[in-house]
Amino acid sequence: MSFINSWVAHDGRLVLMCDKVISTFEAHRQVSGMSESGGVLLGRRRGKHFEVVHATAPMLTDQCSPVSFIRNSAGHQEQAIALWEQSRGEIGYIGEWHTHAEDKPRPSRIDTMQWFELAEREPVHCPKMAVIVGLRQLYVALLRYGEAIEILKAY
């Protein structure tokens, strides 16, 4: 079963995820015994819409356990810079993803706290995204400075 690749916010903002991104999520689905994994989401902003073109895969320097994932910038940042340069600044940082060993993933208190910090990170006026990869479904959220986390709907 494949994850849904098109999502929409209340304001009509669309989030489209390329096949490669969905494949990365599927390859890291957290089946029993596996640790959480994650990375950064890179893509294009087209007006208010997002096109996610790359999700970095977990690196050996990340700290992960079955119930936590702490991303180290090593590796993820290099890929982000490489894509930024190759695309002449068109493809940039959009947000973060990580896995949960749940069919329908729900954010933990720590996730929510980290997402509020992410929304406050520069540039603050730029909305960011967070994805939790569950066993059967994705949880896709839009993070905006000073606003509640918005859960996107399948489009």
Ligand SMILES: [Zn+2]
């Ligand atoms: Zn989490």
